[in-house]
Amino acid sequence: MVAMALDAAGTTTLAGHEVPRLGYGTMRLTGPHVYGPPADPDEARRVLRRAVELGVRAIDTAWYYGPDVANELVAEALHPYPEDLVLVTKLGGARRPDASWIAALRPEELRAGAERDLRLLKVEQVPVAHLRWMPGAPVDFTETLDAMTALVDDGLIGAVGLSNVDAGQLELALGRTPVACVSNAYGLLDRTSEDVVQRCAAAGIPFLPFFPLGATPGGASAVATDERLDDLTARTGATRTQLALAWLLQHSPALLPIPGTSSVAHLEENLAAADLRLDADVVAELDALATAG
Ligand SMILES: NC(=O)c1ccc[n+]([C@@H]2O[C@H](COP(=O)([O-])OP(=O)(O)OC[C@H]3O[C@@H](n4cnc5c(N)ncnc54)[C@H](OP(=O)(O)O)[C@@H]3O)[C@@H](O)[C@H]2O)c1
Incomplete structure (x- = not known):
């Protein structure tokens, strides 16, 4: 059953589960540089509970955040x-x-990571794990890829996603194994x-864009500080981050953004983007704002 508040954004099927097309990413719940505990762990837990x-119904996380x-x-x-x-x-x-950050992509490292996820998340199987390519x-x-498939066969993970892959790697993977989702910066x-x-x-x-608000691993959201959006925020009544998320939701039905935040106020602001419908002229102006790609 899909909870009500995000219904306006529609749903998609993620590893066999129907989920609303706005998710949440946990990377901002740690200390600075995605390392150590957050300054306010109570607020971090409030963010997670409020999101749900x-x-x-789609929460992106990783054992190596922290x-x-x-x-x-x-x-x-x-x-x-x-x-x-x-999850x-x-x-x-x-x-x-x-x-x-370092790669841990050898088969035994992937398996050890999956076992660590099971222990930390207190689950018997993680529904989806992305192979995070470095x-x-x-x-x-x-x-x-074959090592990830073995984790599915052994029941540690329910499905394989791909992260940080190019079009050639995606094509290769599609010819080799079921791919539940993809997550690249976008x-x-x-x-x-x-x-x-x-x-x-x-x-x-489903494609779960990471850095959907234009952040970097150590840095804040480039969208939140982009003054080029101010004419559109005035015209639409939406905030800068809401415009960015609404644009993603309208750009392709494949997109399931997973914006990160450490604050309940920002979470509520971001999730309210599910209710926005951007007119074609607004979309056209947003289309023109890309600074990469
Ligand atoms: N697959 C991968 O390799 C990979 C890589 C990176 C990230 N990810 C996932 O993708 C998720 C999203 O990426 P991200 O969190 O790094 O970047 P993001 O969603 O682009 O932006 C997060 C940044 O934006 C700020 N922010 C959020 N809402 C805001 C608002 N309404 N107003 C002003 N600032 C706002 C946050 O600060 P506050 O905390 O102050 O709100 C934080 O600094 C991550 O959490 C993680 O789960 C995956």
Whole structure:
């Protein structure tokens, strides 16, 4: 059953589950640089509970946010989970103690990550895990894909998604194994992955844009500070982030944005984008704002 508040954005099928097309990403629930605990863990738990209360049923997370911090907060705030909540994790990354990001894409690393997700999230199976590709990693893409399929076969994960892949990798994967979803950086300001979005739409695969508000791993939202949007905010009554999310929702039925935030106020503002309908002239102006891709 789909909760009511996000109905206006429509639903999509994610790994066999019907979910509203606006989700939530947990990366902002940690300390600075996605490392360590947040300044206000109570607010982090409130954000997660409010997201579910408002109808979010797709939550993107990863054991390496924190590390462990984001997943622990998810379990503290939401376990036992609503039956229709789809937790989506990522395997393939890891962290050094200096907070830098490294690849962990070898089959045994992917399996260890999946086992860590199960323990932290307190589930017997993670519904979807993205294979988070790291360009330049000393591993073969098809070998990592097969390692993910083995995790499905062994019941640790319910389905395989792909993250940070190009169109060629997506095509290769589609010929080899079922692909539940794709998650690349994509949004109003960065359309570099447009070809992957369109391929997902053609194949009926949800695309979960990360950085949908134009953030960077260590930085704030570029959308939230983009003054080029101010004429449109005045004309529509929507905020900058709402315009960016509404644009995504109207741009392609494949898109299921997963905006991140550490604040209930921002969460509520962002999820209200589900109710916005942008006129064609507004969409055309937003179409022209891309700074990449
Ligand atoms: N697959 C991957 O490799 C990958 C990579 C990166 C991220 N992700 C996922 O994608 C999710 C989304 O990406 P993201 O969180 O990094 O970036 P984002 O959604 O583009 O932007 C998040 C940033 O925007 C700010 N923000 C949110 N709502 C706002 C509002 N209404 N007004 C002003 N500022 C606002 C947040 O600050 P506040 O906390 O102050 O609201 C935060 O700094 C992540 O949480 C993560 O789950 C996946």
